[in-house]
Amino acid sequence: MQVQPVSAVRKVLSMNGYLMEILAREIVQALPPLKREMYQYVVRQEDELARQASTSDEFMSLLIKHAPHRQAADYFHLTFGEFMAEMREIEKEIERQLNRKLKQVKWVDCSDVMQGAEPGLYETKYFYFSVGLGSVPR
Template sequence: MKGAMDVSSINSINPILMEFLHRSAVAKLPNQIREVYQFIESKENQLEEISFNETQFIHLMNERSPYKAAADHFSINISSIKDIMDDAQAKIDRVIKDRCDRIKWIDYTDTIRSKQGNKNNQWCFIFVS
């Protein structure tokens, strides 16, 4: 098949596709784990939005720890929150890697051009199995 190739590196994946794969993997987490993960992710995103730079972000992460906020919110100790987050991230990474290993990029540019007679448009088809 002309133009087909296996994607061997997650780093070569389009950031928009990676965001989709991440959201999909998070959605597959068990409810309680997903709730904790999304709570902390939301807190981290809020801190990122109000930070002017990386140094301020790190300062805010220490000052307004999302892990401590999650521990208080869910009435769980911080150590257990960390274990939940480590487990969630490992599951998310595994799901994303498995899906990336199955992605095939297929270039149909020549086929589309010959059928439409248009030399300016470039087309690409992504098949995710």
């Protein structure tokens, strides 16, 4: 087995984070309309606060000050407790589906094929990934 340089490992990890983002967006889009709206409402509020903050401490202060979950509860005509219970269920469902999809992901390092006869000559790594039930031989 060829040991990958740290920079290559970092790139794979960041690709994995990007893949998780794509899968999570897909899962959120497939939620029932009301659950999707509730989840996206809070995410939009939190994203806006994150844009306004320069540090993580400032972000936490803005979260406390603006309380996006309380605003969302009011917007959706729910008590704070009802809204939080629903959000916990939504987040559990997203996590369940994301874990299921991640178990189906197959990453195949195709760098040697893409680089020709001199594997390892270039720092660029090429990966094929598949999300599904089928297997990818390599």
